[in-house]
Amino acid sequence: MTDRGAQPVVAEPSAEWRHLLSQLYQKSGGAEVGLTVEAFEQVVQEVIAKYLPANGPRSGVHDFCASLRIEELALARACAAGHEPAWEVFLTRYREKLYNIAGYIAKESSAARELADSIYADLYGTTTRQGKRNSKLASYTGRGSLEGWLRTVMAQEFVNRYRRQRRTVSLDEESEEGTQFAAPNPEPAVAVDSRVETATDQALAELNSEDRFVLASYFLDSRTLAEIARALHVHESTISRKVDKLAKSLRKRILSGLAKQGMSRRQAEEALQVDVRDLRVNLRGRLVQESASAAFSDKKAGGSG
Amino acid sequence: MADLPKIAMQRLREKSAPGVHPDPNLLSAFVENSLPGDVRAQMVQHLAQCADCRAVVFLSTPDQAATLPVAASAPSLWLTWPVLRWGAAVAAVVVVVAAVTLHRPSRGSPTSSGAMLQTDAPIAREKAALSPSKEGRELASASGVAPAPLAMKNGAVDAEGQRLDQLKKQSSRVASPMLAQKSQALGGKLADERRDEVAKTQTVEVTAAQVPAPVESASTENGQMVPGRAKDAAAEPASNMGGGAAGAVASAMTTAPRARSAMVPVVAPRWTLTSDGTLQRSLDFGRSWQTIPVANQASFRALAASGKDIWVGGLKGVLYHSTDAGQHWTQVQPVASGQVLSDDIIGMEFPDATHGKLTTSNQGTWTTEDGGQSWNKR
Numbered sequence: 001m002t003d004r005g006a007q008p009v010v011a012e013p014s015a016e017w018r019h020l021l022s023q024l025y026q027k028s029g030g031a032e033v034g035l036t037v038e039a040f041e042q043v044v045q046e047v048i049a050k051y052l053p054a055n056g057p058r059s060g061v062h063d064f065c066a067s068l069r070i071e072e073l074a075l076a077r078a079c080a081a082g083h084e085p086a087w088e089v090f091l092t093r094y095r096e097k098l099y100n101i102a103g104y105i106a107k108e109s110s111a112a113r114e115l116a117d118s119i120y121a122d123l124y125g126t127t128t129r130q131g132k133r134n135s136k137l138a139s140y141t142g143r144g145s146l147e148g149w150l151r152t153v154m155a156q157e158f159v160n161r162y163r164r165q166r167r168t169v170s171l172d173e174e175s176e177e178g179t180q181f182a183a184p185n186p187e188p189a190v191a192v193d194s195r196v197e198t199a200t201d202q203a204l205a206e207l208n209s210e211d212r213f214v215l216a217s218y219f220l221d222s223r224t225l226a227e228i229a230r231a232l233h234v235h236e237s238t239i240s241r242k243v244d245k246l247a248k249s250l251r252k253r254i255l256s257g258l259a260k261q262g263m264s265r266r267q268a269e270e271a272l273q274v275d276v277r278d279l280r281v282n283l284r285g286r287l288v289q290e291s292a293s294a295a296f297s298d299k300k301a302g303g304s305g
Numbered sequence: 306m307a308d309l310p311k312i313a314m315q316r317l318r319e320k321s322a323p324g325v326h327p328d329p330n331l332l333s334a335f336v337e338n339s340l341p342g343d344v345r346a347q348m349v350q351h352l353a354q355c356a357d358c359r360a361v362v363f364l365s366t367p368d369q370a371a372t373l374p375v376a377a378s379a380p381s382l383w384l385t386w387p388v389l390r391w392g393a394a395v396a397a398v399v400v401v402v403a404a405v406t407l408h409r410p411s412r413g414s415p416t417s418s419g420a421m422l423q424t425d426a427p428i429a430r431e432k433a434a435l436s437p438s439k440e441g442r443e444l445a446s447a448s449g450v451a452p453a454p455l456a457m458k459n460g461a462v463d464a465e466g467q468r469l470d471q472l473k474k475q476s477s478r479v480a481s482p483m484l485a486q487k488s489q490a491l492g493g494k495l496a497d498e499r500r501d502e503v504a505k506t507q508t509v510e511v512t513a514a515q516v517p518a519p520v521e522s523a524s525t526e527n528g529q530m531v532p533g534r535a536k537d538a539a540a541e542p543a544s545n546m547g548g549g550a551a552g553a554v555a556s557a558m559t560t561a562p563r564a565r566s567a568m569v570p571v572v573a574p575r576w577t578l579t580s581d582g583t584l585q586r587s588l589d590f591g592r593s594w595q596t597i598p599v600a601n602q603a604s605f606r607a608l609a610a611s612g613k614d615i616w617v618g619g620l621k622g623v624l625y626h627s628t629d630a631g632q633h634w635t636q637v638q639p640v641a642s643g644q645v646l647s648d649d650i651i652g653m654e655f656p657d658a659t660h661g662k663l664t665t666s667n668q669g670t671w672t673t674e675d676g677g678q679s680w681n682k683r
Contacts, residue, residue, distance in 0.1 A: 067339070071580050092607075093577055100575070100591025105364050144334035148365065152329040152336065155364035159357055200316045209346065212317070212353035219309045220318055221359055230366050233338045240306070247307035254310060272310040 028074035034083030043077045047141045073142030080138035101151050105158050196271045199257030218243050336365045368592050576610045597631045609655040618650030639671050641682040
């Protein structure tokens with residue numbers, strides 16, 4: 001478990017730090033799963049370095065450590081290091097859950113089993129890197145529960161697989177449809193009024209992130225109100241009201257923006273009625289969302305995330 | 306629900322510049338609502354623009370809360386406002402009908418509270434007969450209809466459900482609209498209760514062809530005993546894989562019950578132990594887990610499940626056994642050659658209801674061949 005070269009927040013082992021570490025180690029049950037104090041300290045230092053600024057206050061370190069799932073962190077890292085007692089505990093608690101989570105995500109039993117087996121192999125660490133077992137559990141940092149982390153890892157793997165498969169299928173479909181022989185894109189029959197785009201962009205820019213998240217989840221991803229409510233930890237009725245209110249206010253703002261640009265009310269409403277799918281503009285490139293960024297890197301997200 | 310203008314949907318999709326994706330640690334912490342405010346805000350900002358991360362978040366979000374305490378006794382449904390409201394309505398109907406029928410010659414057999422429900426309200430009477438609730442039984446007894454047995458088995462539920470559907474159609478011809486309305490309300494409430502009853506019943510009726518045998522209590526000099534264990538006529542497939550070292554602890558799906566009517570598919574419960582030694586059970590293939598109270602301050606480290614039979618063991622030889630999928634527990638104290646098991650139980654295997662093996666922290670092995678009535682130590 002390397003510290004990736006980051007400077008540890010707690011550079012000098014003060015008595016206070018030793019006391020905190022001792023408490024954390026005892027709470028973690030590291031001894032029972034084969035994790036030594038030294039290894040445990042290294043893990044904690046690594047996690048602190050990953051999420052806290054290097055020159056932050058010591059009180060922040062205490063609060064941060066208190067918020068960690070320290071027992072699960074010790075278990076996960078002990079498993080990553082290959083300690084058998086840790087694996088016994090892990091299997092008892094999570095093996096069945098792993099397959100159940102896969103079943104929930106993949107829906108179809110054979111796909112679920114394949115997904116779970118693949119993740120299980122990654123967790124166990126069937127490959128080595130620089131002589132050390134390369135286990136995915138080494139990246140667990142205790143911010144959330146280990147079970148939640150397993151869910152997310154599995155969901156991430158499923159999404160990546162689906163994305164790869166979608167690209168492959170798209171290529172096959174293109175071959176069947178003969179688009180490689182297609183003529184160059186014809187001139188657009190109907191162009192989007194730039195005033196509509198401008199007014200829409202302005203209206204969307206006025207939304208806060210959570211509102212955009214709700215709209216994107218509901219209208220783009222076709223998520224149910226219940227799913228969105230669970231993700232945001234609010235009641236379903238709250239999301240229902242929010243979606244309705246946002247859709248209406250967005251429409252109103254776009255119409256208002258169009259009016260400011262010289263359109264009459266009727267023109268503005270007609271412009272909003274145009275179905276972009278009917279437009280023979282080069283929408284294929286604009287609509288297919290190609291993610292250029294590396295998926296789920298381990299770098300810090302933002303400043304302290 | 307208001308619709309979003311199509312141009313807005315297009316621009317919303319196009320304005321995606323997600324940047325660096327958060328790692329699974331942060332995503333899972335977001336799902337569990339355990340991120341500090343500023344970090345959460347950054348996460349939401351990213352999710353608003355990244356369809357892939359949104360997909361991960363939604364797939365990671367479990368359907369229900371992970372742990373809901375499951376009391377040994379049924380949770381109280383009687384104090385919720387809808388129940389109180391409809392209960393009051395039903396009580397009012399009972400009073401009115403009683404007052405009316407007391408002044409009319411009764412048609413059925415006289416009861417303590419007089420005949421109540423006439424043929425112009427068949428649905429209320431029939432539902433009352435079917436109802437396991439107290440009001441239902443009162444209504445049923447008042448109308449002279451024998452109430453259905455309290456424990457409705459799975460197979461009977463479907464038939465009764467169909468009967469209720471027929472009665473609902475009949476209720477449209479009921480003379481008294483108010484009574485029909487109240488009956489519908491009662492039916493709805495009763496349907497909810499029946500669903501709960503079925504759910505409870507489902508959790509018990511897990512195993513297949515077990516021939517119920519008389520329960521005998523026994524005690525031997527080798528061990529204190531469970532209030533008797535019936536030997537199953539046909540043991541279900543040995544689904545148990547042992548706890549502790551072996552890993553999987555859930556019982557597999559059993560074959561459909563042969564003897565009884567089991568028209569409703571029954572889900573075998575799955576079991577696990579949390580990091581602090583708490584026993585948890587899932588009745589929905591692991592989507593949600595409920596904490597099962599076994600004993601105060603008991604911390605378990607191993608468990609074995611085979612159908613309805615569950616064994617859990619932990620520190621200092623603590624050992625509990627349930628024969629009804631965790632509804633009731635009995636503490637078992639293995640004794641062999643005068644020696645009481647006091648070491649920590651770290652593993653156990655119970656391939657069937659009678660044969661079992663405990664592994665202790667002292668590398669000792671305790672075995673039983675009679676469902677825990679007597680033990681041998683190796």
